[in-house]
Amino acid sequence: MFDRFDDIFETCGWRVLTLKYGKLQQQAFARPGGKTLQQWIDGCSNADFAVLTYQGGAAWRARLIADIGDKPHEKKLLASFDDDALAQLMTNLGGHCIETIIEAFDSADDDRPTLFIAYTVKGHGLPLAGHKDNHSGMMNTNQIHQFRDSLDIAEGSEWEKWSGVGDNVAARLQAFVDDSPIARKLREGALETVPVPAILPAPEGTEQSTQAAFGRVLLDLAKSGAPLADRIVTTAPDVTQTTNLGAFVNQRGLFRRKELADVFQKAKIPSAQKWAQHAAGQHMELGIAENNFFLLLASLGLAAPHFGTRLIPVGTVYDPFISRGLDALNYGCYQDARFLLVGTPSGITLAGEGGAHQSVNTPLIGMGQPNLDYYEPAFADEVALLMRHAFDHMQQPDGSSVYLRLSTRSIAQVERTDTAWQADALKGGYWLKYPGPDAEAAIVFTGVIAPEALAAWQILSEDMPDIGLLNITSPDLLHRGWSARRAARWTGGAPEPSHIEKLLASLAPGAGLVTVLDGSPAALSWIGGVSGNRVSPLGTDRFGQTGDAPDLYDLYRIDAEAIVDAAAELFLGN
Numbered sequence: 001m002f003d004r005f006d007d008i009f010e011t012c013g014w015r016v017l018t019l020k021y022g023k024l025q026q027q028a029f030a031r032p033g034g035k036t037l038q039q040w041i042d043g044c045s046n047a048d049f050a051v052l053t054y055q056g057g058a059a060w061r062a063r064l065i066a067d068i069g070d071k072p073h074e075k076k077l078l079a080s081f082d083d084d085a086l087a088q089l090m091t092n093l094g095g096h097c098i099e100t101i102i103e104a105f106d107s108a109d110d111d112r113p114t115l116f117i118a119y120t121v122k123g124h125g126l127p128l129a130g131h132k133d134n135h136s137g138m139m140n141t142n143q144i145h146q147f148r149d150s151l152d153i154a155e156g157s158e159w160e161k162w163s164g165v166g167d168n169v170a171a172r173l174q175a176f177v178d179d180s181p182i183a184r185k186l187r188e189g190a191l192e193t194v195p196v197p198a199i200l201p202a203p204e205g206t207e208q209s210t211q212a213a214f215g216r217v218l219l220d221l222a223k224s225g226a227p228l229a230d231r232i233v234t235t236a237p238d239v240t241q242t243t244n245l246g247a248f249v250n251q252r253g254l255f256r257r258k259e260l261a262d263v264f265q266k267a268k269i270p271s272a273q274k275w276a277q278h279a280a281g282q283h284m285e286l287g288i289a290e291n292n293f294f295l296l297l298a299s300l301g302l303a304a305p306h307f308g309t310r311l312i313p314v315g316t317v318y319d320p321f322i323s324r325g326l327d328a329l330n331y332g333c334y335q336d337a338r339f340l341l342v343g344t345p346s347g348i349t350l351a352g353e354g355g356a357h358q359s360v361n362t363p364l365i366g367m368g369q370p371n372l373d374y375y376e377p378a379f380a381d382e383v384a385l386l387m388r389h390a391f392d393h394m395q396q397p398d399g400s401s402v403y404l405r406l407s408t409r410s411i412a413q414v415e416r417t418d419t420a421w422q423a424d425a426l427k428g429g430y431w432l433k434y435p436g437p438d439a440e441a442a443i444v445f446t447g448v449i450a451p452e453a454l455a456a457w458q459i460l461s462e463d464m465p466d467i468g469l470l471n472i473t474s475p476d477l478l479h480r481g482w483s484a485r486r487a488a489r490w491t492g493g494a495p496e497p498s499h500i501e502k503l504l505a506s507l508a509p510g511a512g513l514v515t516v517l518d519g520s521p522a523a524l525s526w527i528g529g530v531s532g533n534r535v536s537p538l539g540t541d542r543f544g545q546t547g548d549a550p551d552l553y554d555l556y557r558i559d560a561e562a563i564v565d566a567a568a569e570l571f572l573g574n
Helices: 002-011 023-029 034-043 046-055 057-068 074-079 083-090 098-107 141-150 167-178 181-187 210-224 227-231 246-252 290-301 303-307 319-334 362-368 380-393 421-427 447-460 475-491 499-504 549-555 560-572
Strands: 015-019 114-118 232-237 283-286 312-317 340-343 372-375 401-405 429-433 439-446 468-472 507-517 534-538
Touching: 002 015, 002 114, 015 098, 023 034, 023 083, 034 057, 034 074, 046 057, 046 083, 057 074, 057 083, 098 114, 181 303, 210 227, 210 232, 210 246, 210 380, 227 232, 232 246, 232 290, 246 283, 283 290, 290 303, 290 312, 290 319, 312 319, 319 340, 319 362, 319 401, 340 380, 362 372, 362 401, 362 475, 372 380, 372 475, 380 401, 380 421, 421 429, 421 475, 421 499, 429 447, 429 499, 439 447, 439 560, 447 468, 447 507, 447 560, 475 499, 507 560, 534 560, 549 560
Parallel strands: 015 114, 232 283, 232 312, 312 340, 340 401, 372 401, 439 468, 439 507, 507 534
Antiparallel strands: 429 468
16 A cells, blocks of 8 residues: 555545655765665665664674675765765665655645655654654653753753754744744734624524524524634534524535535526535534544634634534544644534434444543533523534633533423522532422433433422422533542632532432433533432443334333433432
């Protein structure tokens, strides 16, 4: 395959630039005997090249004399280098020669996609260079000292900026950095902030799914003409329509360098997708490429610090397929890229599509990923509230990316008498049904399982009138707050009670909890450890079957009957 990479990319219209030889090698090849040396390098196996690199100049000399020493001019060419210089020459590959790299980059000065194939030596410049074990190898103390001395770094100044380069070069380097675009933007002060409306209205409807609510909120924004709408860039790996981005794309168009007419529209063939394709389009369509999806979200999410123009990236992906791009998601968060990730549909609630399209452990991914706030709303007004929060939070210096785990299941919406619930919902949870005085029981749920939790609460409240119903909108934030509270004694932080502690304080000491969600039960079962509550955790811990939602809820024991049974066993002992 290695010999075919250039052909594959060239066939696809790419420019391919191969950086095999550094300047020292190129100069040697121009001397008498140089062509023979070049042919020997081209024919040398990677394994032999690595062994000789590790052994050094004397080994290079012995091997070259044995293989090509009888060729005209070869001995004279080799004799012109001492052992150290010969080792430097033979490892002066294109990927290690800055001059060669810069020339290659400068030659690709147009918009044609370019593949650079750069030859390198693993561990170049270190005592372990070329050794097959150097991936996990560590230099010993003497090797570290030798390496430090070879770089002209004084002992004790190993971590000083520009150490070893000399005062003149250091001054030039600092001037270069100070004049870089990123440094100039930092001097200019705070990054640009796109204004976010004070309220994003919740979509109307007595029955809605969270996924449909997400699409409606985006559509209303697209129609509003608000500055925020102009900065939103959406993307999806092959699921634009099935994750409810279609209406936004109808309004804002597909990004394409050159405008492309919709031939179906010209032919007057009816279609819900009226996706104009032009340079001002705000949706980037990807194929089935989740890794590329997260790479794109990360790049868009770094537009503000890199280019001074803030974008608001929104990406939708089938929730189980988040796992396909976890490496790119992790590094995007590591770079502090800011984006809104929407995983939808989720859980075994996506019953008809079978286990391959159902997600089990994504709540744990959301809880475990740094620089990513995971929320799982149950109702449409929660979706609007959390989207508004996400658009603002993504722009704050201490903000982060946000992950919403949504569902296609349409459920009855709850009636609100006030907005007092909203502040707690943003912190991670609120009482949907407040517990009575000294309540000894509560049902704790997350997301789409809300109807089952409500039905079970209604049944249980007949015998347990004080039972509470706690809606967890973010297991992630609650767990993080509790962990920070526990760590405060060692970190010197304020020992203030966490949000989950404040919520559970409404219950009697030792009260029992039934936790339930369409996902791993571990996402909520930890709540029992906050105040020492007894817990019966319900959820999905294996791949789902194909069927309808009621059947699967019954099979995996997350329906109302299962909640009631768990409560009876936990609270009543039968």
